[in-house]
Every structure is written in structure tokens, then in C-alpha cells.
Amino acid sequence: MRPKNIEKEEAIRKLALQLIAEDGLENLTMQKLAKAANISPRTIYIKYENKEDLLIKLFVDEVIGAFEKAVLENFSATMDFAVGIHCIWQNCFTYFKNNRHAFALMQYGKSSPLLNKAYKERNITEGQFFTPVHQFAERHAAAGTIKNFPIQIFRALVFAPLLDLINEYFEHTDRPVQVITDELFQSSCDAVIAGILQNKH
Amino acid sequence: MRPKNIEKEEAIRKLALQLIAEDGLENLTMQKLAKAANISPRTIYIKYENKEDLLIKLFVDEVIGAFEKAVLENFSATMDFAVGIHCIWQNCFTYFKNNRHAFALMQYGKSSPLLNKAYKERNITEGQFFTPVHQFAERHAAAGTIKNFPIQIFRALVFAPLLDLINEYFEHTDRPVQVITDELFQSSCDAVIAGILQNKH
DNA sequence: AAAATAAGTAAACATTTATTTACTAATAAA
DNA sequence: TTTATTAGTAAATAAATGTTTACTTATTTT
Numbered sequence: 001m002r003p004k005n006i007e008k009e010e011a012i013r014k015l016a017l018q019l020i021a022e023d024g025l026e027n028l029t030m031q032k033l034a035k036a037a038n039i040s041p042r043t044i045y046i047k048y049e050n051k052e053d054l055l056i057k058l059f060v061d062e063v064i065g066a067f068e069k070a071v072l073e074n075f076s077a078t079m080d081f082a083v084g085i086h087c088i089w090q091n092c093f094t095y096f097k098n099n100r101h102a103f104a105l106m107q108y109g110k111s112s113p114l115l116n117k118a119y120k121e122r123n124i125t126e127g128q129f130f131t132p133v134h135q136f137a138e139r140h141a142a143a144g145t146i147k148n149f150p151i152q153i154f155r156a157l158v159f160a161p162l163l164d165l166i167n168e169y170f171e172h173t174d175r176p177v178q179v180i181t182d183e184l185f186q187s188s189c190d191a192v193i194a195g196i197l198q199n200k201h
Numbered sequence: 202m203r204p205k206n207i208e209k210e211e212a213i214r215k216l217a218l219q220l221i222a223e224d225g226l227e228n229l230t231m232q233k234l235a236k237a238a239n240i241s242p243r244t245i246y247i248k249y250e251n252k253e254d255l256l257i258k259l260f261v262d263e264v265i266g267a268f269e270k271a272v273l274e275n276f277s278a279t280m281d282f283a284v285g286i287h288c289i290w291q292n293c294f295t296y297f298k299n300n301r302h303a304f305a306l307m308q309y310g311k312s313s314p315l316l317n318k319a320y321k322e323r324n325i326t327e328g329q330f331f332t333p334v335h336q337f338a339e340r341h342a343a344a345g346t347i348k349n350f351p352i353q354i355f356r357a358l359v360f361a362p363l364l365d366l367i368n369e370y371f372e373h374t375d376r377p378v379q380v381i382t383d384e385l386f387q388s389s390c391d392a393v394i395a396g397i398l399q400n401k402h
Numbered sequence: 403a404a405a406a407t408a409a410g411t412a413a414a415c416a417t418t419t420a421t422t423t424a425c426t427a428a429t430a431a432a
Numbered sequence: 433t434t435t436a437t438t439a440g441t442a443a444a445t446a447a448a449t450g451t452t453t454a455c456t457t458a459t460t461t462t
Contacts, residue, residue, distance in 0.1 A: 003459065004409065024314045026227040030450055040411045041451080052452065060363040111305065111367065113225045120375070152380050152388055154338025156365035164361035167311065170351045174321070179353050188354055203428045231420060240439045242421080252420065313462045 009047050011037040013062050016054065021104035024110060025055075046190075052123065061111060063102045064119065068129050072096035077135040081145050082193050084136055087191045089162055096166050100201040103166065146196045157196055210248050216264050217255065226256075226313065257319040257331075262309060264303045265320065269330050271296035278336040282346050283394050285337050290363055290390045299365050304367065330362040347397045358397055362389065373400035 019028050030051060034041040040122040048054040061130050071091045075084065096103045109115045123129060141148045149157070166199055167181040216237040220229050231252060234240040249255040272292045276285065297304045310316045324330060335352050342349045350358070366389055370381040 008410085014384075022314070026315075028311065029448080031448080040413095042412085042453095043410055046409065046452070048360060111308040111312050112227065113223070115229075115259065131292060147388065147392060149385070149389070149392075150380050151367065152369045153385060156362045156369060157392060160361035160365035161357045164357035165354065179351050182215075184351070184354060187348065187349070188358060189356055191348065191350075191396040193396070195392035195394070203430085203437075205439065209440085214445065230420085239428080243423095243442085244440055246421070365459095 004046075005124075005192070008037070008039055008043060012044055012047060012054075013058060016058055016106055017062070017101035020108070021101040025105070025108050052114060055114065059105055059115045059124050060118055062106050064103065064129060064174050066099070066108070067092075067095060067106065071130070072132055075132060077132045077138065077139060080189075082196070084134050085158060085193050086189055087187075088158070089132065089185070092159075092162055093166060093169075094183060097169075100170060104172065106163075107167070144198055149196075154196070158192060162194055205248075209238070209240055209244060213245055214241070214249060214259060217259055218263070218302035218306055221309070222302040226306070226309050228239070253315060256315065260306055260316045261323050263392075264306050265310070266332060267300070267303065268293075268296060268307065272331070273333055276333060276337075278333045278340060279339065282341050283391075284399070286359060286394050287387075289334065289389055290386070291360070293360075293363055293369060294386060295369075300368075301371060304371065307364075308368070311327055345399055348399050352395075357395060362393055 012033065018030065018032055019036060021162060029082055030041050030044055034044060038086045047058065071088055073091050075087050075091065077084075079087065105115075109119055119129075128134065137146070137154045141154075144156075148177065165180055165185065169178070172178040173182070210230055213234065217234055220234060220237060231242050231245060235245060244256065244289065249258065274292050274293070276288050276292065278285075280288065306316075310320055329335065338347070338352055338355045341347045342355075366381055366386065370379070373379040
């Protein structure tokens with residue numbers, strides 16, 4: 001039996017992310033992808049059931065899965081609050097700096113109903129993404145270190161500005177200088193932390 | 202000369218937003234749109250040059266333009282910082298509550314290269330969106346009320362969590378109870394304000 | 403070395419797509 | 433009322449789409 005060529009599967013995933021980043025998800029076609037990856041369209045159907053299957057696997061495994069892994073690197077739910085948030089921010093920033101094309105599909109996760117639905121279903125069937133971060137938030141809320149927000153609000157306050165700053169970071173090609181310096185990135189992180197911390201009185 | 206039927210143009214815009222919200226931008230076709238709006242495909246081409254033109258006008262005028270107008274309602278660059286941010290947040294929340302379908306296309310603005318590019322170009326050719334908010338930020342930064350962040354960072358800290366909370370608000374159909382209550386919305390706003398305020402020492 | 407089997411290719415398939423053609427309808431100006 | 437002109441329709445068109453068919457190739461097992 002002829003074995004699957006892993007390089008071809010990697011080429012499909014890599015080029016798919018690149019084409020989506022450059023041209024948009026709405027302009028990705030199976031033929032363009034096959035051509036870019038230097039394979040026959042049929043080969044894609046050996047690895048993936050159909051286009052939706054490809055997009056969902058790409059999004060859930062290649063993008064969110066790898067993103068989660070990178071964010072949780074050296075992170076522990078028992079960390080001090082400020083240290084933990086800085087760890088998450090730095091990991092996230094580093095990951096997307098090294099995986100720029102993944103960021104594009106990540107963004108589609110908030111707009112495309114297909115990806116959105118797939119993400120939710122995956123969270124139900126195989127356990128929540130970012131569980132240690134949730135435990136971290138719950139622990140600090142219980143200890144009174146931070147305001148006792150529901151996890152969705154915690155996520156909005158911590159992750160939304162972070163991803164927006166990374167998006168700004170990538171836009172820097174249009175501008176004479178990079179706005180998002182390391183120093184400003186750290187100050188932004190501190191601002192988010194300061195807002196969530198519980199004021200002792 | 203037969204005059205244009207404004208109702209038909211409105212139907213096109215309204216149903217386009219609805220179809221995008223329900224099925225995704227990547228699944229919107231001119232024929233589906235024509236059918237949904239109960240008109241001939243040709244009629245769309247009387248009002249818009251082509252599909253890209255329709256999407257760009259829909260995004261820039263119908264979504265961002267109307268959004269800006271709603272956000273600036275009763276807002277002034279001379280407002281007290283906390284009052285101004287609360288005003289923006291409340292206006293934004295109210296607008297999207299009443300224009301749910303616009304929110305879907307808004308989200309695509311961050312992922313789709315076509316819309317992204319159109320937004321930037323429009324900002325250059327016809328003046329920046331949200332100028333009063335920028336003036337507001339600059340004024341408070343100069344006065345030392347808030348940290349002296351570049352406007353991009355200010356935007357990330359103030360708007361990103363806001364839009365993420367609104368997104369959470371819309372997800373409530375899947376859940377037994379609405380997480381984003383008015384009270385939590387106000388507290389989130391306060392947390393964002395607290396983070397950006399300059400600590401006097 | 404031969405057989406078995408799945409991977410892979412090139413080309414084709416039936417649909418669907420954005421857009422246009424050929425026509426009809428409505429209205430303002432003459 | 434007639435004419436000119438644009439709005440609008442139904443149907444067609446050419447190109448592009450996701451997917452499959454018919455075939456070839458590479459590799460493992462016997």
C-alpha cells in the first residue's frame with residue numbers, strides 16, 4: 001500500500017492559510033488551492049471530505065488548536081494574576097508573529113457562521129479550549145484578586161484588546177513606523193490588568 | 202424618465218445584510234440576493250456596479266457610516282472622560298441591538314481583505330471615521346487624565362472589548378440566560394476606564 | 403518478484419456563478 | 433398625447449465552481 005505523503009497535506013494546509021490571508025476566505029477555491037500546492041484537486045479530497053471539512057479542520061486544529069497550545073506554554077492556573085496575564089499576552093503575541101497567516105483565519109472565526117459553529121461544537125464534544133485560563137480567572141475571582149466577572153466578560157476584557165493590538169501590529173506595513181512597540185504592548189497589558197484588578201478598600 | 206424605486210434599493214441592502222448574517226459573506230450570491238429581495242438580478246446592477254461595489258457600499262455606508270453616526274449621538278470631544286466613554290459604549294450597544302445584521306458584516310470588516318482595504322481607502326479619501334473620538338482621546342491624553350497611548354492602542358483598549366461583549370450578547374440565544382446584563386455591561390465599561398486612567402501620584 | 407492496495411494525477415462533470423442580452427414598463431418632458 | 437429615457441424583468445451566457453471518473457504510480461506485504 002502506498003503511504004500518504006505528509007508533505008502534501010502540509011502543503012495544502014500551509015497554502016490554504018496563505019491564500020485566505022492574501023485573498024480572503026470568500027475567494028478560496030479548491031482549484032486555486034490545488035494549483036498553489038502543486039497537486040491535483042483530487043488529492044485534497046483524499047485528505048479532506050470536502051471544502052467545509054477542510055476549512056473546519058484548518059480552523060479548529062491548525063489555527064485554534066495550535067494557538068491554544070502556544071498560549072498555554074509555561075502558563076499555570078496558579079500563577080500570580082499580573083504574571084499570568086503577561087505570560088498569556090506574550091505567548092499570544094509571539095505565536096502570531098511567527099504564524100501570521102493563521103491570524104487571518106482566526107479573525108474569520110468571529111464572522112463566518114460555518115467556523116463559528118464548528119468552534120462551538122468542538123468545545124462541546126472535546127472539552128473547552130483554554131480551560132487553564134478559565135481556572136486561572138475563577139481562582140483569582142474567588143480569591144478576590146480581581147473583579148468577579150463571568151468568564152465571557154473576562155475573555156472580552158483580556159483577549160479582545162490583545163487580538164486587536166496584534167492586528168494593528170500586522171498593519172504596520174502601511175505605515176512609516178511600527179506603532180505597537182514592545183514597550184507599548186507591555187503598557188497596554190498593564191492597563192488591562194489594572195482595569196480588572198479588584199480595588200482593595 | 203422612469204424614477205428609481207427607493208424601496209427596491211432598500212430591500213437589496215436589508216436582505217444582503219440578513220443573508221450575510223445568516224449564511225456568511227462567503228455564501229452570498231447575486232441570485233440568492235435577488236430572489237430574497239424579490240427582484241431580478243439585473244436590478245442589482247442598476248444600483249451597483251458589481252458585487253464588490255455592492256459589498257463595499259454596504260459595508261462603508263450602511264454599516265460603518267451608520268455605526269459612526271449612532272456612536273457620536275450626543276457625544277462631544279469635550280466631555281469628561283468617564284462620561285464620554287460611557288456615552289460611546291451605550292450608543293454602540295443600543296445601535297447594534299437595533300441593527301443586529303449590521304454587526305455580522307462589521308465583523309467581516311476585520312477579516313475580509315476587500316472590506317478592510319475599502320475601509321482604509323475611504324478613511325483617506327473622505328476623512329477619518331470617528332474623528333471626534335480621536336479628538337476626545339487626544340485631549341484627555343494631553344491633559345494627563347489618561348495614559349498617553351497612540352490612538353490605535355486607545356481604540357484597541359476601548360472598542361475591542363466593547364464589540365466582543367456585543368458579540369457575546371448576540372450569542373445568548375444558545376444559552377439559558379443572557380450573560381451580558383446592563384449592570385455587567387456598565388461594570389465592564391468601568392473596568393476599561395479604570396485601566397486607561399492615569400494614576401495621580 | 404508479483405500481487406494488492408491506496409495515493410495521486412489529468413481531465414471531465416454537472417452546477418452554480420457573476421454578469422449581460424433582449425425586451426417591457428413607467429414616467430417626465432415635449 | 434406622444435416621445436425619449438431610464439427602471440425593471442425574464443432568460444441566457446460564458447466562466448468558474450466543488451466534486452468525481454478513469455486511470456497511473458508508488459509502496460508494502462506475500
